[in-house]
Amino acid sequence: xxxxxxxxxxxxxxxxxxxxxxxxxxxxxxxxxxxxxxxxxxxxxxxxxxxxxxxxxxxxxxxxxxxxxxxxxxxxxxxxxxxxxxxxxxxxxxxxxxxxxxxxxxxxxxxxxxxxxxxxxxxxxxxxxxxxxxxxxxxxxxxxxxxxxxxxxxxxxxxxxxxxxxxxxxxxxxxxxxxxxxxxxxxxxxxxxxxxxxxxxxxxxxxxxxxxxxxxxxxxxxxxxxxxxxxxxxxxxxxxxxxxxxxxxxxxxxxxxxxxxxxxxxxxxxxxxxxxxxxxxxxxxxxxxxxxxxxxxxxxxxxxxxxxxxxxxxxxxxxxxxxxxxxxxxxxxxxxx
Amino acid sequence: xxxxxxxxxxxxxxxxxxxxxxxxxxxxxxxxxxxxxxxxxxxxxxxxxxxxxxxxxxxxxxxxxxxxxxxxxxxxxxxxxxxxxxxxxxxxxxxxxxxxxxxxxxxxxxxxxxxxxxxxxxxxxxxxxxxxxxxxxxxxxxxxxxxxxxxxxxxxxxxxxxxxxxxxxxxxxxxxxxxxxxxxxxxxxxxxxxxxxxxxxxxxxxxxxxxxxxxxxxxxxxxxxxxxxxxxxxxxxxxxxxxxxxxxxxxxxxxxxxxxxxxxxxxxxxxxxxxxxxxxxxxxxxxxxxxxxxxxxxxxxxxxxxxxxxxxxxxxxxxxxxxxxxxxxxxxxxxxxx
Numbered sequence: 001x002x003x004x005x006x007x008x009x010x011x012x013x014x015x016x017x018x019x020x021x022x023x024x025x026x027x028x029x030x031x032x033x034x035x036x037x038x039x040x041x042x043x044x045x046x047x048x049x050x051x052x053x054x055x056x057x058x059x060x061x062x063x064x065x066x067x068x069x070x071x072x073x074x075x076x077x078x079x080x081x082x083x084x085x086x087x088x089x090x091x092x093x094x095x096x097x098x099x100x101x102x103x104x105x106x107x108x109x110x111x112x113x114x115x116x117x118x119x120x121x122x123x124x125x126x127x128x129x130x131x132x133x134x135x136x137x138x139x140x141x142x143x144x145x146x147x148x149x150x151x152x153x154x155x156x157x158x159x160x161x162x163x164x165x166x167x168x169x170x171x172x173x174x175x176x177x178x179x180x181x182x183x184x185x186x187x188x189x190x191x192x193x194x195x196x197x198x199x200x201x202x203x204x205x206x207x208x209x210x211x212x213x214x215x216x217x218x219x220x221x222x223x224x225x226x227x228x229x230x231x232x233x234x235x236x237x238x239x240x241x242x243x244x245x246x247x248x249x250x251x252x253x254x255x256x257x258x259x260x261x262x263x264x265x266x267x268x269x270x271x272x273x274x275x276x277x278x279x280x281x282x283x284x285x286x287x288x289x290x291x292x293x294x295x296x297x298x299x300x301x302x303x304x305x306x307x308x309x310x311x312x313x314x315x316x317x318x319x320x321x322x323x324x325x326x327x328x329x330x331x332x333x334x335x336x337x
Numbered sequence: 338x339x340x341x342x343x344x345x346x347x348x349x350x351x352x353x354x355x356x357x358x359x360x361x362x363x364x365x366x367x368x369x370x371x372x373x374x375x376x377x378x379x380x381x382x383x384x385x386x387x388x389x390x391x392x393x394x395x396x397x398x399x400x401x402x403x404x405x406x407x408x409x410x411x412x413x414x415x416x417x418x419x420x421x422x423x424x425x426x427x428x429x430x431x432x433x434x435x436x437x438x439x440x441x442x443x444x445x446x447x448x449x450x451x452x453x454x455x456x457x458x459x460x461x462x463x464x465x466x467x468x469x470x471x472x473x474x475x476x477x478x479x480x481x482x483x484x485x486x487x488x489x490x491x492x493x494x495x496x497x498x499x500x501x502x503x504x505x506x507x508x509x510x511x512x513x514x515x516x517x518x519x520x521x522x523x524x525x526x527x528x529x530x531x532x533x534x535x536x537x538x539x540x541x542x543x544x545x546x547x548x549x550x551x552x553x554x555x556x557x558x559x560x561x562x563x564x565x566x567x568x569x570x571x572x573x574x575x576x577x578x579x580x581x582x583x584x585x586x587x588x589x590x591x592x593x594x595x596x597x598x599x600x601x602x603x604x605x606x607x608x609x610x611x612x613x614x615x616x617x618x619x620x621x622x623x624x625x626x627x628x629x630x631x632x633x634x635x636x637x638x639x640x641x642x643x644x645x646x647x648x649x650x651x652x653x654x655x656x657x658x659x660x661x662x663x664x665x666x667x668x669x670x671x672x673x674x675x
Contacts, residue, residue: 046409046622046630053633056401059412063633083409084466084540085620085630089524090531097531181632181641208638312635 030101030238031076038078042069043086043094043103049204050306050313051106064306065104067296068123072102074295075245075288092116095230102231102242109228118239120229121246125321125330126198127221128160131187131206133214138194140219145170150183150192157197160223198225203315248289251281251333252298254324259297262290281336289336299331397631397640398647404631408469408622417463418472421456428452465541469622477613477623481548482606489556496561514554520615523547527619544616552609559601563594596670603663607656624648
């Protein structure tokens with residue numbers, strides 16, 4: 001009995017001590033952790049055309065998402081970014097556990113996900129549409145009765161299209177594939193009548209087909225996929241860093257501050273002398289916004305680098321929600337003042 | 338014709354290719370038809386593959402040897418990885434040659450210990466999470482195989498133990514793990530460990546542990562079957578001459594059981610080697626993960642077929658090498674000749 005009591009006492013003490021130690025630590029912001037580390041650890045997919053992929057020459061991670069990681073590193077003023085590949089299954093646990101500081105990984109901002117993690121400003125508005133062969137008579141969801149539909153299995157795209165078909169009481173055959181490229185190959189081979197996923201991916205697949213004119217993207221967007229960065233909850237200092245990085249790149253595009261301008265002290269001072277907003281942008285928060293632009297360029301430059309008209313993964317920006325709010329789109333900044 | 342009777346043993350028939358073909362492929366109209374059909378199918382299949390291979394874009398394979406070997410490892414660390422890979426390859430060649438000229442096993446063992454120490458020293462600035470490509474695939478396979486083998490033996494022996502606690506635990510472990518698909522196991526383990534420990538255990542280590550836990554259960558069952566394949570009389574005789582239970586296991590049962598286990602063990606390890614590709618689901622850049630990220634590079638976007646055909650060939654080569662090695666081992670141990 002005495003042995004048992006001693007043992008129980010030891011356990012209680014140990015648990016209490018552990019609780020005290022974990023309690024006693026003041027909550028540290030990600031911002032301090034990242035600065036102390038001298039490196040940003042950023043989660044990306046690493047295998048999504050346009051968004052994140054390795055650069056064959058240098059072996060570095062590049063892409064729309066990867067550039068936003070570099071911009072955040074510029075904003076907090078750390079020289080280095082380490083890219084960690086996360087899948088759609090592992091990104092949220094990795095953020096929760098703090099093994100990555102932030103993830104730019106084509107994550108759709110939804111209310112249920114927001115229970116676990118926090119989202120930054122939307123960097124890319126996506127939506128699900130249909131890809132068909134040019135000779136197809138399908139022009140939208142209403143033409144899909146009896147169709148064979150290729151999808152990437154386990155994605156929201158699969159659920160969305162199933163819901164849409166059920167609502168219409170359509171007969172349909174769902175053919176699922178483990179990866180999106182396989183589903184596209186099946187469409188090209190005629191195994192299905194339509195391939196559906198987010199428009200950004202469809203445009204990418206179409207652009208890279210041997211003959212892009214063989215395919216067309218049809219129908220209206222039937223899902224809303226605002227893609228945003230994700231980070232831990234209840235860390236508003238760090239939230240400010242990520243959010244204002246995105247706002248900074250957008251504002252830089254509005255103000256016409258390109259990477260070349262940001263890196264050129266003479267042109268910057270000419271601009272700041274003329275425009276008080278530029279002056280604020282260059283000076284507030286120790287010039288953090290300007291550092292972000294210096295590292296990757298403004299929002300428009302990042303967009304054009306990976307989705308611009310001259311790139312094979314081109315996604316038309318005009319007329320989409322991805323143009324600046326001042327031009328009628330949905331990509332908006334907040335005032336730097 | 339009568340002379341045939343006198344020829345003993347069976348006559349050595351020297352058939353010309355034409356005679357052989359007539360006897361085996363064209364005897365009777367049905368066989369002739371089948372031969373022609375199969376031949377036509379084979380020719381069209383092979384020529385289709387060759388035609389595809391001729392116009393395929395192999396540059397995604399040939400231009401990126403570094404990616405395929407070590408994934409997204411930082412370029413400045415690549416020379417170290419090349420050296421380490423070279424050392425291991427050299428050691429493997431030396432071992433093959435050494436086995437042929439029958440060098441003492443102790444020498445080979447010493448060689449490998451030396452090589453492993455050298456490799457660890459060369460690779461010391463490289464973090465485990467930075468390794469990718471073929472290196473990661475091989476590393477995952479080698480580490481998980483060498484860990485799951487001893488654990489599997491313990492669990493397998495526990496499964497036939499007479500102590501109820503040990504037996505119960507072993508049965509629980511084996512049945513539990515065998516009831517879970519590997520992919521579920523990897524995901525669950527990844528998420529669970531991440532939430533518990535944060536970054537104390539790297540992702541590669543998590544994959545290694547997950548694969549080891551999984552394979553150990555299967556190895557345990559193979560070990561149990563191996564032990565039970567040794568006739569009871571062996572154990573009884575050993576105990577009768579005064580060997581202890583441990584000695585009986587060590588000197589009488591295990592050596593015989595081991596021989597019986599080799600084919601199934603190699604099968605299990607080949608399957609483990611291929612299963613390492615499932616770690617893509619937790620974001621590792623093994624061979625398959627590297628292929629995926631290469632496919633996202635703009636100029637390789639259409640090369641899905643090339644990449645997957647290459648992966649198929651790569652996995653086949655290594656799996657075949659393993660089964661070839663096991664056949665050599667079986668021959669050396671005189672299996673199937675008793």
